[in-house]
Amino acid sequence: LTPLAAARRRLLALPHRAAESRAGRRLIYEVRNRRVFSDLYQHDRMLHDRVRVDAYVAGIEKHVRPGDVVADLGTGSGVLAFLAARAGASTVHAIEHGQIIEAAEAGARANGIENVRFHRTHSQRFDPGERVDVLLHEQIGDAAFDERVIDNIADLRDRVLKPGGRILPGRLGLYIAPVELDEPFRGPYAWQQTDLHGLDFSALRSLAPAQGHGYRYRLFRPFPLGRILAEPEPVAIVDLHTARPGDLPTTFTYERPVTTAGKLDGFCVWFAAWFDDDLSFTSSPLDPPTSWATPLLRVATRSVAAGDTLRFELRAGDLAAPETWDWDD
Numbered sequence: 001l002t003p004l005a006a007a008r009r010r011l012l013a014l015p016h017r018a019a020e021s022r023a024g025r026r027l028i029y030e031v032r033n034r035r036v037f038s039d040l041y042q043h044d045r046m047l048h049d050r051v052r053v054d055a056y057v058a059g060i061e062k063h064v065r066p067g068d069v070v071a072d073l074g075t076g077s078g079v080l081a082f083l084a085a086r087a088g089a090s091t092v093h094a095i096e097h098g099q100i101i102e103a104a105e106a107g108a109r110a111n112g113i114e115n116v117r118f119h120r121t122h123s124q125r126f127d128p129g130e131r132v133d134v135l136l137h138e139q140i141g142d143a144a145f146d147e148r149v150i151d152n153i154a155d156l157r158d159r160v161l162k163p164g165g166r167i168l169p170g171r172l173g174l175y176i177a178p179v180e181l182d183e184p185f186r187g188p189y190a191w192q193q194t195d196l197h198g199l200d201f202s203a204l205r206s207l208a209p210a211q212g213h214g215y216r217y218r219l220f221r222p223f224p225l226g227r228i229l230a231e232p233e234p235v236a237i238v239d240l241h242t243a244r245p246g247d248l249p250t251t252f253t254y255e256r257p258v259t260t261a262g263k264l265d266g267f268c269v270w271f272a273a274w275f276d277d278d279l280s281f282t283s284s285p286l287d288p289p290t291s292w293a294t295p296l297l298r299v300a301t302r303s304v305a306a307g308d309t310l311r312f313e314l315r316a317g318d319l320a321a322p323e324t325w326d327w328d329d
């Protein structure tokens with residue numbers, strides 16, 4: 001290897017080396033998050049998602065009281081801050097680390113909303129100079145915790161929220177269920193194609209171990225659900241009023257009897273978010289579609305019969321970082 005080629009190889013390996021540590025993953029996430037949400041299309045999708053918007057309208061109208069001081073973590077287009085202002089908040093601190101905040105400021109002016117104060121900063125550097133009554137957020141990832149919600153909410157809660165203050169939504173759950181995909185979307189591994197018009201592709205299996213994480217962690221939007229083969233189970237349900245970074249489980253075992261015979265294509269993952277015991281929303285593929293993608297943890301497709309026991313172990317270096325998840329076929 002020439003010194004130049006060796007330097008190039010070290011440079012190319014940097015993102016992989018960084019992703020091995022929690023701090024490195026966090027850094028990669030922050031850079032990517034700021035870039036993703038600078039794309040107006042993301043805000044198109046989120047504002048167009050009636051399940052999401054209607055749930056927040058209901059949650060904010062129910063839980064933000066006249067005179068409350070509110071902090072909106074990751075204000076984006078400003079929608080949640082505007083709703084809180086309309087619900088009677090005396091001041092809303094709208095925090096946003098991306099340039100979308102400029103559009104949100106213009107939006108507040110266009111809507112005649114004067115009591116939203118905009119802070120262009122990362123939430124962990126935000127200091128409002130006062131304690132707040134309510135922490136508002138939509139920091140929910142496709143796999144619930146993967147937008148670093150626990151790190152960021154725990155930081156704000158401990159520094160900025162009044163004792164007994166409210167977090168909206170305050171509880172988050174991550175679910176998993178074995179599924180068969182809808183026929184046109186069924187995707188056995190290429191190496192499982194042993195008789196494609198008489199051709200056998202099982203030789204491709206040798207390439208599988210070298211594939212990146214996305215080969216087995218597939219995102220669908222909307223999710224092409226054929227059927228759920230056994231009861232869903234929560235991997236984790238977290239109360240953000242008390243959760244601390246590091247609280248999430250790192251292994252989870254799913255073990256359930258098959259209730260509906262079919263082809264097991266993998267385990268699909270979704271979240272539920274609660275404003276209170278009666279008010280929640282979910283990205284479950286059993287409910288109306290939302291702007292969230294639904295991850296599928298692929299396994300080698302196989303037939304299962306009603307009454308079979310399905311066992312699946314999820315091993316997560318960090319449950320908030322799906323790129324650290326691993327499971328057997």
Ligand SMILES: C[S@@+](CC[C@H](N)C(=O)[O-])C[C@H]1O[C@@H](n2cnc3c(N)ncnc32)[C@H](O)[C@@H]1O
Binds near residue numbers: 046075096097122152
């Ligand atoms: C999923 S979007 C939600 C936007 C808006 N609240 C809504 O409901 O439409 C999350 C927003 O939070 C911002 N964000 C993420 N983490 C942040 C942090 N730690 N500090 C400040 N802004 C953050 C992103 O740039 C993005 O605009």
